[in-house]
Amino acid sequence: MMIDTKAYGATEIDERQRITLQKGLFGFEDYREFALLDSDHPPFYWFQSLSEREIAFVLIDPHIFRPDYSPCISAEDLEALGIIGEGDENLLVFSIVTIPEEQKRMTANLQGPLLVNRKTRQGRQIISGDERWHVRHSIIEEMKHAGGDSAC
């Protein structure tokens, strides 16, 4: 199908790229249908609303800069997504990236990760149960200090 994207204008996507959010993102509850796109610049992805061109988010796999990242998912969220546990091969974990004017200060939200079941293509933004994770982790700084053990 053809969709209108904030980053690339009209873009053809495959049905398998469509993600349905069960509750919407926090503060964006009205937008439930999205497409997950590879950006032209890996390791970033675009999470593009299908109903509103201007609603689009940059995503990244947090394990790239925090190999020890574990979102500590509640039993309720696991069940709602049909995921057995954090090791489930159908679970995809993304962080939403905020890019300010000074772009290298980009941050990733590790406290509110976006989880997707790649088989059902259902997703939800959750609140991590691990208090180590905050809404603004400097991606570049974290990459310099990658390591440490998970507490969850």
Next chain:
Amino acid sequence: MLILSRKLNEKIIINDSIEVSVVEIKGDHVKLGILAPRSVKVYRHEIYEAIQKENRAASKSPTDLGSLADFFSSSSRKTEDD
């Protein structure tokens, strides 16, 4: 909004299974104890607000990621060399 008045060590029960008690009162600081089934998620309200605010900030990110990806790949190579 339902407003209930409670004294120290008094409780309220929500939906037969969630117990909220006033554990300590010190000035304008109230400590609450919450007893709930594991499936019930309990968070400070500020966390919701912080995530909403961050999502709004993230939605304003620029669409050109070119310079960032370059920085990212060179930075990752540097880390591997360390």
